[in-house]
Amino acid sequence: MEQEATTVAAGTAANIELADLIQRNVDSMxxxxxxxxxxxxxxxxxxxxxxxxxxxxxxxxxxxxxxxxxxxxxxxxxxxxxxxxxxxxxxxxxxxxxxxxxxxxxxxxxxxxxxxxxxxxxxxxxxxxxxxxxxxxxxxxxxxxxxxxxxxxxxxxxxDPGRHIRMRGEFQALVARGHSVIEARDLMATSAFRRSNVGSE
Structure with missing residues (x-):
């Protein structure tokens, strides 16, 4: 039980660190x-x-x-x-x-x-x-x-600097609507993939 709690705590700490990294990367770009x-x-x-x-x-x-x-x-x-x-x-x-x-x-x-x-x-x-x-x-x-x-x-x-500026606005809007930073990152990655493949077939 103690080991399970330690594993959960470690996972939570890693997610917090990852969320902070994602936010900093979005802002810095x-x-x-x-x-x-x-x-x-x-x-x-x-x-x-x-x-x-x-x-x-x-x-x-x-x-x-x-x-x-x-x-x-x-x-x-x-x-x-x-x-x-x-x-x-x-x-x-x-x-x-x-x-x-x-x-x-x-x-x-x-x-x-x-x-x-x-x-x-x-x-x-x-x-x-x-x-x-x-x-x-x-x-x-x-x-x-x-x-x-x-x-x-x-x-x-x-x-393309303008793309990163637009992406930060979209990212902030997703977080404002209640998505976690990690969820917003994943949604942005999916939408970017879809946009890049429009008309590719």
């Missing part, structure tokens, strides 16, 4: 468009890609890495590697038509993603290393911000 974002998207899209491996979430969590904190995970791996063979590489993770700012590690000669996921994800994926990105310290070194050619970069580069 709906920022205003800019010419800088559009130009950077085109430039980054032309860069070479590599294939990165991702160990299981269980293995990564057991090692001490944190969900969805890729930049810190890789920076700490590089700083604490006693052999000095680890390097943090920051670039872009293709996600549909969007490019998500992401960090992976090169350990020896292997490209590895050190960030466990709450949602099942492929154990191999394409990644775009960006040699023009640099990290700058802020708040006395408490935080770091990514810059490219002297400009602070957003957390994502979007091919």
């Amino acid at each position: 709906a920022f205003p468009p800019s010419e800088m974002e559009a130009a950077t998207y085109e430039e980054v899209s032309a860069l070479p890609r590599v294939v990165v491996c991702r160990p299981s979430a269980e293995e990564l969590l057991a090692t001490g890495f944190v969900h969805y904190d890729c930049h810190r995970n890789c920076a700490e791996q590089a700083a604490n590697d006693p052999d000095g063979t680890s390097r943090q590489i920051t670039g872009w993770l293709p996600h549909g038509e969007d490019l998500i700012l992401h960090s992976v590690a090169i350990i020896g000669n292997q490209w590895i993603c050190l960030t466990p996921q709450l949602v099942a994800a492929p154990n191999r994926f394409e990644f775009i290393p960006d040699p023009h990105l640099e990290w700058r310290n802020a708040d006395g070194g408490a935080t770091r911000t990514a810059f490219r050619h002297g400009n602070e970069v957003p957390k994502a580069l979007r091919r």
